[in-house]
Amino acid sequence: GAVVSQHPSWVICKSGTSVKIECRSLDFQATTMFWYRQFPKQSLMLMATSNEGSKATYEQGVEKDKFLINHASLTLSTLTVTSAHPEDSSFYICSAPPAFGGSYNEQFFGPGTRLTVL
Amino acid sequence: QKEVEQNSGPLSVPEGAIASLNCTYSDRGSQSFFWYRQYSGKSPELIMSIYSNGDKEDGRFTAQLNKASQYVSLLIRDSQPSDSATYLCAVNEGAQKLVFGQGTRLTINP
Numbered sequence: 001g002a003v004v005s006q007h008p009s010w011v012i013c014k015s016g017t018s019v020k021i022e023c024r025s026l027d028f029q030a031t032t033m034f035w036y037r038q039f040p041k042q043s044l045m046l047m048a049t050s051n052e053g054s055k056a057t058y059e060q061g062v063e064k065d066k067f068l069i070n071h072a073s074l075t076l077s078t079l080t081v082t083s084a085h086p087e088d089s090s091f092y093i094c095s096a097p098p099a100f101g102g103s104y105n106e107q108f109f110g111p112g113t114r115l116t117v118l
Numbered sequence: 119q120k121e122v123e124q125n126s127g128p129l130s131v132p133e134g135a136i137a138s139l140n141c142t143y144s145d146r147g148s149q150s151f152f153w154y155r156q157y158s159g160k161s162p163e164l165i166m167s168i169y170s171n172g173d174k175e176d177g178r179f180t181a182q183l184n185k186a187s188q189y190v191s192l193l194i195r196d197s198q199p200s201d202s203a204t205y206l207c208a209v210n211e212g213a214q215k216l217v218f219g220q221g222t223r224l225t226i227n228p
Contacts, residue, residue, distance in 0.1 A: 034215070034216075043219060044206070046217075049215065093162075106167055107152075109161040109162050109163070109164075110161060111160070112160070112161040114159075
């Protein structure tokens with residue numbers, strides 16, 4: 001089946017620092033990847049759509065200068081949380097629909113990255 | 119604003135019984151519907167997708183879709199304690215984007 005990995009699985013950082021999270025599709029190519037954020041006891045909220053070879057598309061209310069997204073290849077997207085603050089502490093999850101084969105709308109999720117900002 | 123509504127629960131079901139999870143959506147143009155299972159502290163896992171009206175069965179899981187009523191459900195037969203999780207209903211918003219419901223927390227009691 002389609003496998004998506006994320007690294008790191010958890011990170012603790014000081015307020016004001018930047019944190020980079022990687023999302024990789026291991027056995028398929030993904031021209032599009034999605035980044036979600038999930039706060040405790042809440043559902044997934046889409047932050048942005050990462051597009052290979054072009055700029056990311058951000059959802060309303062998400063600061064593009066704070067959450068930098070780079071889709072460097074057909075198997076890698078990165079999310080950088082810049083100048084992180086305690087309110088950015090959350091569970092960040094990426095997902096990817098296969099570019100070829102499978103169902104067009106099926107998405108496979110990475111294991112998530114738990115970010116804690118002190 | 120496209121919306122997906124679920125009863126947040128918690129829903130408690132005895133082991134061996136049928137668990138029934140429901141979801142309604144606002145966008146009549148939606149074409150793809152998904153059920154994800156999420157264990158505490160983990161990311162969502164796709165368990166069912168359904169695209170046409172009617173029932174779709176996969177093992178102990180049955181997804182039901184009624185586009186006229188804008189309603190999708192998930193039935194879990196012979197519920198097991200390992201089925202205890204939060205179940206997320208998701209509906210496509212076009213361009214492969216998904217809109218998620220708030221999730222229903224299901225507990226299977228031994």
